Amino acid sequence: MSDLRYLESFRDPEIGRSLLASLGILARRLPRTPVRIMEFCGGHTHAFHRFGLLELLPPEIRMVHGPGCPVCVLPKGRIDAAIDLSLEKGAVLATYGDVLKVPGSHQRTLMKARARGGEIKTVVSAMEALALAETHPDREVVFFAIGFETTTPPTAAVILEAKRRGLRNFSVFANHVLTPSAMEAILSGTSLDGIIGPSHVSTVIGTRPYDFVARIHKVPLVVAGFEPLDILLALRMLLSQIAEGRSEVENEYARAVAPEGNPRSLELISRVFERAPALEWRGLGLLPQSGLAIREEFGFFDAQRRFSIEVGHVSDPGICECGDILKGVKGPRDCRIFGTICTPDTPVGACMVSAEGACAAVFHYGDREGAVS
């Protein structure tokens, strides 16, 4: 069907096979191997595993999974706060499906809270949360917003729309985080030979925010689309840069990403949000200027203000090695408790909580035997 064209043409197995072969040739010509390449975005981690790409890559390429999984880096204290909003404060909580099974403190989850009587609704769109507020005029409806820059414009749009409609029972518990800050944290902690940049964050912010990666850290970065051929072409572009001693920001996803990003989305974000001074990231700690807070002007729609939410700090147990895994210092299989104490059903740390966390991806899709890492 022609409307599937932009999914299917970028999944063509024949082009994929040949791209892989050419990747192998390039890889063998590299002066120093293996090369450590991080795919920053959890969606790319998911794509690597879903399409079984890791085992097909030439051995000279060592993929390092990045922290670009907003569910994974959401601190437990925020899950606790969301559960409280539902169970203690009686709000109807509208949430994306990804967070439902993520444990906060004491293995409590939103799904378990629902079983205990909390009114928690799964939404697939931010607008749906707004509609819930309109159909439940006698209840407080809180939208549990998470995500990197991709998901932020929809939240901003929804807050503006709530204001326009004069809704009095709707607010947003905002947990949006910023990609460049996370990248800076990674780059200061670990050495990488290249980065595959996120697809859809980049449609919003463009490619310019990554300039510091190439200029200051001298690490090549290629923004890649979501499909397997995109990933393979981006890898090829990275290997070429490495071979030629270049460090530039390149854009493989030109069909959806412009260097300046999406001005409308950026304008909406800056109208509604401002940078929070410092935000705690699960596994990565406190990162400066790394998150967004709702501006005073829209404070009425800020659930944190409306419900006086105090987000507590809850650390992961000492045995958890997610910090190192998120920074790319260790791989999932290097963790002492991977697959034994820590599994997707009983996740201990950030990397196992979401299907695209580095550890969960390896657990779900990888060969338990160890062929895939």
Added chain:
Amino acid sequence: MSGGRGSTGPRLDLEKGRVEMVHGSGGRASCQLVEEIFLPAFDNPWLRKEGDQAQLDLSEGRWAMSTDSFVISPVFFPGGDIGSLAVHGTVNDLAMGGALPLYLTAGFVLEEGFPLSDLVRIARSMGAAARSCGVSVVAGDTKVVERGKGDGIYINTAGIGRIPSGVNLDPSGIRPGDALLLSGPVGDHGASVLAARENWGLATSLCSDSAPLHGLVGAMVESGPGLVCLRDPTRGGVAATLNEWARLSGLSFEIEEAGLPIRPEVKGVSELLGIDPLYLANEGRLLAVCRPEAADTLLRAMRNHPAGREAVSLGRVGRGHPNFPSGSVRMKTLMGGTRTVDWLLGDPLPRIC
């Protein structure tokens, strides 16, 4: 069926009436429900006796028995409703054992306030499904729970069917080298039910594939030897069924993504919601394990039958591995790599990430 004969008084308002507590109490009102809704819909000699039990003449030999409960919401969906689903689901549970389904029971738990017009529609749909499957609903029961304590309607069924002599379908017979066959495209039911959730703004012509499979099974059994076992991949999808077999046998199940039939609409729903079609429910498909030399004949028999026109060979069973006593399920992807098809703890959830 419990309740006395011959209720007197005004008839039920089948158009605008609603289920009330009194309809579950076993008195005259319960009897009305039976006589005015269920009897006309299911009509058969056993039900007409209105006894507390159905008395059946069962032949000698082996019989299969199954039970299932249906709690689906929405109750009416494209391609069926909870009633037809209940009949097909029970028929199929029996058919997966090679049995010819014959008798069903139907127990209803109704929520106070449930529209009688919906109940009539569901009962009629069940009756029609039963008739077209050649089965009879011979016994039933109705209970009513207070408003707020039920999701409209729950249906529980039990079914029995006769297993022809010589038919012995059993997953303990699965061996390395066996072939895996799938009777048609995956995910139709799961995707159409998800798409029917009204607050998600999706619209599609996709229908549930809810259908009886005993005819297809009959044709497969008749085509010759070599059929090892069958299962219909309902809740949890193809992934759940293959993982169940893997766990039972300790063997590795290897399938190919390139061979997995999937409708464009199911692809569309899956991609838009971020759900893997391998985990979507199917209500009119079966997975078969057979000896490799029987695969071609079986596929031909399946494709000759209306319920198996798009049957494919999906993969094969491989050797187990001592490190994986619970077996494994792996898929060769479109790109030529391999991924594990894991067993989800629960239903797949829509993702944004």
Added chain:
Amino acid sequence: MCLAVPARVEEILGESQARVRLGGVLQEVSTVLVGDLRKGDFVIVHVGFALSRLDPEEAEKTLALMREAAGFEGGEDVRSQIS
């Protein structure tokens, strides 16, 4: 981190909504993040919003680049170098 798919604009529904199509499935999405859309345009859809337009010309260019890099048309015939 961001599941987004390329879908075709089927119908414009007023100023801020559109109906898009993928695999024949229709979904209503908000268009407040993108400019004027027309039927037949492709957009990237995420959480019920059209995030950005997909540029068909750039898409073709990227595909051509992929074929070239894979040694399909012109360019270095990579396959003959496979040892």
